[in-house]
Amino acid sequence: MKRISFGLRAGYLLAAVLSLSIGTSDAHAAGNRADEPLDVVVTIADLGDLARQIGGERVDVTILARPGQNLHAVRVKPSHLVAVSRADAFVQVGLALEHAWVPGLLEAARNASVAPGRPGFVDAGAGYRAIQVPERLDRAVAADVHPLGNPHINMAVDGGPLFAKRILASLVELAPDHAEEFRARHEQWMERYEFALVRWTVLAERMAAAEEKSGGAFYVAEFHNEYDYLLGFLGVDVAATVEPAPGLPPTPGHLRSIDEILRRHEVPAVLTAPWSDNSTTRRVARSIDAEVVVLPTMLTDDGSGLDWIGWVDGLLVRIAGIFSVEPPSHDQVRTRRAEVEREAAAAADAGRDADAPVDEGPSSYEGALAPVRRGTATDSM
Numbered sequence: 001m002k003r004i005s006f007g008l009r010a011g012y013l014l015a016a017v018l019s020l021s022i023g024t025s026d027a028h029a030a031g032n033r034a035d036e037p038l039d040v041v042v043t044i045a046d047l048g049d050l051a052r053q054i055g056g057e058r059v060d061v062t063i064l065a066r067p068g069q070n071l072h073a074v075r076v077k078p079s080h081l082v083a084v085s086r087a088d089a090f091v092q093v094g095l096a097l098e099h100a101w102v103p104g105l106l107e108a109a110r111n112a113s114v115a116p117g118r119p120g121f122v123d124a125g126a127g128y129r130a131i132q133v134p135e136r137l138d139r140a141v142a143a144d145v146h147p148l149g150n151p152h153i154n155m156a157v158d159g160g161p162l163f164a165k166r167i168l169a170s171l172v173e174l175a176p177d178h179a180e181e182f183r184a185r186h187e188q189w190m191e192r193y194e195f196a197l198v199r200w201t202v203l204a205e206r207m208a209a210a211e212e213k214s215g216g217a218f219y220v221a222e223f224h225n226e227y228d229y230l231l232g233f234l235g236v237d238v239a240a241t242v243e244p245a246p247g248l249p250p251t252p253g254h255l256r257s258i259d260e261i262l263r264r265h266e267v268p269a270v271l272t273a274p275w276s277d278n279s280t281t282r283r284v285a286r287s288i289d290a291e292v293v294v295l296p297t298m299l300t301d302d303g304s305g306l307d308w309i310g311w312v313d314g315l316l317v318r319i320a321g322i323f324s325v326e327p328p329s330h331d332q333v334r335t336r337r338a339e340v341e342r343e344a345a346a347a348a349d350a351g352r353d354a355d356a357p358v359d360e361g362p363s364s365y366e367g368a369l370a371p372v373r374r375g376t377a378t379d380s381m
Contacts, residue, residue: 096151207320220236
């Protein structure tokens with residue numbers, strides 16, 4: 001007889017209890033709770049930070065994934081079911097990043113308030129123009145198939161603003177009496193983001209200058225295609241991945257094949273997440289005399305006060321540091337921002353067409369990024 005683990009049995013039991021107590025009704029709907037904070041459940045701390053930045057004291061945030069976890073394989077716990085069953089809003093990154101565990105979690109929680117299509121369900125990455133969209137879907141080729149492309153857009157410099165916009169829209173609909181407060185907080189966050197974007201742009205320009213001076217392209221290796229949005233922004237190419245394909249363990253033949261590639265491109269570092277910082281990754285790096293650089297794939301909600309903007313800044317600075325490129329100072333960023341604002345004002349005075357339609361879609365920030373570097377990292381081999 002097939003045995004069912006205690007954790008799984010506990011999950012089934014809890015789901016049954018919850019179904020008796022809340023059914024499929026909007027039992028915890030925001031409209032029934034006056035000025036109580038909205039219960040917002042998010043899949044990762046990045047989304048939790050943005051919910052807090054915009055919602056302030058009007059939200060209580062619960063984060064499901066723990067730091068260091070592989071987001072494609074988060075194990076659902078009874079506490080997750082309880083949190084989602086009581087939530088006013090549920091926020092996911094989307095693009096199939098959490099496809100292995102979120103749909104089942106939502107179904108088991110039986111909370112109509114956060115069902116897809118309801119105001120309480122926030123698919124934060126919906127509509128983002130992802131990189132590495134597969135031409136065909138075949139699990140024989142890759143275990144972690146992402147039909148919508150690379151889903152790690154929480155590590156894209158234009159991912160945060162899109163998430164913030166989606167969260168703002170949900171909070172305004174759920175608590176319209178506080179809409180102006182939410183909008184004001186969102187505007188404050190955007191001001192900070194725009195300043196950071198200037199800093200990141202200057203850093204990317206410095207990377208371009210350093211690469212040109214070196215006489216060749218900058219390359220790294222990755223265990224998994226997790227950092228490609230950041231690498232693309234900085235103009236760093238991926239020579240190869242330790243995985244032969246997303247979700248597939250490396251084979252001896254694959255490791256032999258990439259060894260020559262990494263040597264040819266003089267790769268100085270192998271990037272890996274905490275979950276994939278293993279003996280194979282270290283052996284690959286050691287064989288080519290490269291550094292293993294362990295980078296978190298999500299913000300850590302550890303009480304340190306670090307937010308999404310600061311976290312992304314730290315990742316970009318760490319990657320640039322691999323190539324001995326220093327970030328600009330605060331004063332240099334302020335100077336550059338003033339230059340950008342003067343150029344924009346001059347363009348407007350010169351008769352820029354103010355009536356042209358404005359793209360308010362998820363990639364509306366591309367105009368600021370396009371002059372800097374090529375938009376995405378090359379697909380790894």
